[in-house]
Amino acid sequence: MLRARVIPCLLLRNAGLVKTVRFGDAKYVGDPINAVKIFNEKEVDELVVFDIEASKRGAEPNYDLLADIASECFMPVCYGGGVNSVDQALRIVQLGIEKIAVNAAAISNPGLVAELSDVLGAQSVVAGIDVKSDWLGRYRVFDASSGKLTDRTPETQAEELARAGAGEIFLNSVDRDGTQEGYDLKLIGKVAKAVSVPVIACGGGGRSEDFVSAVAAGASAVAAGSLFVFQGRHRAVLISYPPYKELERLLGTK
Amino acid sequence: MTILVANYGMGNVGSIANMIRKVGGEAVVTGDANAVAAAGKLVLPGVGAFDQGMRAVAERGLMEPLREAAARGVPVLGICLGMQLMMECSEEGRLPGLGLVPGDVRRFPTGDRLPRVPHMGWNRIAVKKACPLFDGDDDDRRYYFVHSYYVSCGDPGDVVATTVHGREFVSAFQRGNLFGVQFHPEKSHRFGMALFRRFLAI
Numbered sequence: 001m002l003r004a005r006v007i008p009c010l011l012l013r014n015a016g017l018v019k020t021v022r023f024g025d026a027k028y029v030g031d032p033i034n035a036v037k038i039f040n041e042k043e044v045d046e047l048v049v050f051d052i053e054a055s056k057r058g059a060e061p062n063y064d065l066l067a068d069i070a071s072e073c074f075m076p077v078c079y080g081g082g083v084n085s086v087d088q089a090l091r092i093v094q095l096g097i098e099k100i101a102v103n104a105a106a107i108s109n110p111g112l113v114a115e116l117s118d119v120l121g122a123q124s125v126v127a128g129i130d131v132k133s134d135w136l137g138r139y140r141v142f143d144a145s146s147g148k149l150t151d152r153t154p155e156t157q158a159e160e161l162a163r164a165g166a167g168e169i170f171l172n173s174v175d176r177d178g179t180q181e182g183y184d185l186k187l188i189g190k191v192a193k194a195v196s197v198p199v200i201a202c203g204g205g206g207r208s209e210d211f212v213s214a215v216a217a218g219a220s221a222v223a224a225g226s227l228f229v230f231q232g233r234h235r236a237v238l239i240s241y242p243p244y245k246e247l248e249r250l251l252g253t254k
Numbered sequence: 255m256t257i258l259v260a261n262y263g264m265g266n267v268g269s270i271a272n273m274i275r276k277v278g279g280e281a282v283v284t285g286d287a288n289a290v291a292a293a294g295k296l297v298l299p300g301v302g303a304f305d306q307g308m309r310a311v312a313e314r315g316l317m318e319p320l321r322e323a324a325a326r327g328v329p330v331l332g333i334c335l336g337m338q339l340m341m342e343c344s345e346e347g348r349l350p351g352l353g354l355v356p357g358d359v360r361r362f363p364t365g366d367r368l369p370r371v372p373h374m375g376w377n378r379i380a381v382k383k384a385c386p387l388f389d390g391d392d393d394d395r396r397y398y399f400v401h402s403y404y405v406s407c408g409d410p411g412d413v414v415a416t417t418v419h420g421r422e423f424v425s426a427f428q429r430g431n432l433f434g435v436q437f438h439p440e441k442s443h444r445f446g447m448a449l450f451r452r453f454l455a456i
Contacts, residue, residue, distance in 0.1 A: 002399075002419060005375045043443045045376055046398075071272055076398055076441045096268035098301070098441070121302040123372055123400045167372065196364070198374055220370060 004251045005045040005221035006211060008228040008241065009202055010035060012051040012081065015065055019225050020052070021178030023130070023144060029229050029237050032065065036072045039228075042241040046076045048101070048170070048200075048223055050128075054082025055104040055145040061088060063095065070096035078126050080170075084112065086119050093120060101170055103128030104145035106161055117165025126200075127166035129157050131187060132174040139187055142174050154187065155194040162195040169199045170223070176204030178226050183210055185217040192218025208242050212250050255454050258293035260320065261285040262310040265299025265336065269440040277451045291319035295453070296328055300335025304359065304403070305347030307335050317352065324354045327431045329456045331387075337427075337434030338405055346403050355429045356408030368420045372402045377437070379415040379425045387426065387433055387452050388415065395445040397425075397437035404436060 010032065011018050017035050018026040029035070032049075039047055049069060054061060061082050070077065073096070080101030083089055089100045100120065105112050106127055116125045131154045132142040141152040158169045171191050173184040183204045192199045198220030205211065205224030214222045231238035242250075257274050261267050261283050271281035274297075282289070290296070298320065300307050311317055324330050332340045341351045344359035351359070362371045376396045381388050388395075404423035407413050415426035417436070425436045433453070439446030 002369065002373065002375050002377050040443075070268065074273060074276070074441065074443050074446065076400075076438075093266065094268055096266060096272055098266045098269070123301065123374070168374070196370065198370055198372075221375070 003248060004211070004215045004219065005200075006242065006247055006251070007046045007048050007200065007221055007223040008039055008044055009048045009050065009223040009225045011225065012049060012062070012065070013053045015062060017229075018052070019178060019229055023174050023177055025178075026052070027235075033068050033072065035229070035239055036069050038239045039241065040072055040074060043244065044075060044241050046078070046221070047073060048078045048080070050079075050101070051081025052144070058082075061092060063091065066092055066097060067095045078170075080126070080128055084109065086115050089116050089120060093124065099124050099126050099168075101126040101128045103130065104143060107141070107143050107150065110160070110164065113161050113164040113166050117167070122165050122167035125166050126168045126170050127158070127161035128170045128172065129154055129161070129191075130172045130174055139190070154191050158191045158199075159194045162197045166197065168197055169195060171199055171201055173203030179204055180206030180226050182206060183214040183217070183219075183222070185213055188214055188217040188219050208246060208250055215251060255295065256280040256282055257295045257297055257454065258289060259283045259297045259299060260290055260316060262307070262314050262316055264302045264307050264310050265333070266301060266440065267299055270297055270299055270333070273440045273447060273450055274454070277447050277454065279450065279454045285314045285316065287315040287319045290316055291322045293323055293328060295456075296320075296323055296330045298330060298332040298336035298339065300333065300339060302335055303346060304335070304338060304344040304351075305349045307339050308347065308349040308351065311339065311352070320352060321354065324432060329431050329453065330354070330433065331453055332432075332434040333440070334401060334436060334438060337436055338403060340432065340434055341405055342408070344403060354432055355412060355427065355434065357406050357412070358408070359403050360406055361403050362420060372400055373419040374400045377417050377419070379417050379437075381415045382413055385414040385426065385428045385433075386456050387428070387435070387449050389452070395448075397435075397439065397442040397445055399437045401436060405434065
């Protein structure tokens with residue numbers, strides 16, 4: 001049987017590994033290659049790597065770093081950050097990273113997802129959607145590259161990007177990011193209902209049991225940052241990942 | 255031992271070469287027709303749609319070299335779309351496949367009570383008969399899958415392993431020197447490394 005995937009989500013800033021809280025307060029966590037090596041040894045299901053600065057600065061992806069990451073990964077890897085053309089995506093795929101996430105570029109250029117899907121196939125295209133509540137408490141798509149809330153609902157955005165050819169939706173809750181308070185189950189439910197492609201839930205994962213609720217709410221996979229890089233109340237840096245048997249026990253029936 | 259990774263522009267050849275090297279083999283990634291025809295051992299990778307794959311194989315003049323290599327008894331390992339291209343035809347496209355192995359490729363049915371398609375993630379396989387790619391493995395093995403179509407073998411004797419996603423499908427076959435796996439061994443940690451190690455040893 002297929003088990004829901006559990007995915008460490010790593011954030012890059014200037015080639016260093018960082019972790020944010022509600023998309024701010026980026027704390028330096030360590031060297032990304034070292035972290036990737038440890039996650040590889042722990043046999044993680046998959047790895048997601050986002051460069052959180054690339055789009056803001058209008059910078060190219062850091063291809064040298066991505067090549068190093070790819071050579072250490074014997075599991076699926078997804079990269080996002082600063083990708084706004086098919087050529088860039090192809091270059092990254094050729095390095096051995098088989099999934100490309102687009103987020104900011106999918107907001108400013110809705111045609112990009114379709115172009116990428118045509119060339120790479122839907123299974124390699126991940127649509128990233130960051131969601132934040134507006135002042136009325138309504139879910140809206142957040143554009144992290146400009147720091148602005150859009151007027152789009154996450155369901156509409158997910159549905160449109162899936163129709164355009166995204167093979168997966170990476171759904172990130174800005175309000176839960178780094179809090180470890182548990183996933184936003186209502187948000188996951190809404191988006192999972194709107195699309196038939198897998199939804200990866202991110203933001204708020206604080207313990208293994210949270211995965212179970214996220215999957216029950218409709219997620220096909222769960223991602224987390226803090227949970228896998230911090231330990232204890234004082235958030236000391238320590239890379240961890242649940243043993244396979246535990247994941248199978250928690251998420252094995254599907 | 256050298257393994258030729260047939261590069262027709264539609265596979266994550268980088269990851270496959272990475273893993274072959276990791277387990278001590280030599281990987282040559284090339285789309286050169288003469289090299290493919292003369293290969294001693296072949297991997298046929300592939301990610302994407304069936305017709306696009308067949309078209310890419312034909313455009314690079316690899317159709318006959320692949321058939322020649324297969325007919326010469328060279329061990330060939332098809333991965334994911336590469337496995338599917340070895341069959342006669344697919345519901346996904348109109349072009350005929352390479353026709354190296356009897357059988358066809360079908361789409362997973364979708365519906366409210368059925369699991370999501372694509373079948374994406376880690377799953378187990380049930381080995382049905384002895385095969386050099388899996389012999390001596392522990393029962394713990396698991397592999398990474400991502401696909402919406404699956405192979406149906408025309409000769410049930412070719413089926414090596416099956417997996418269940420809504421329905422039971424062929425996750426590995428062997429027909430003489432021809433091997434196919436639906437999952438991605440190059441993305442399946444030590445379980446995939448073990449498979450490549452055995453393929454090297456054949």
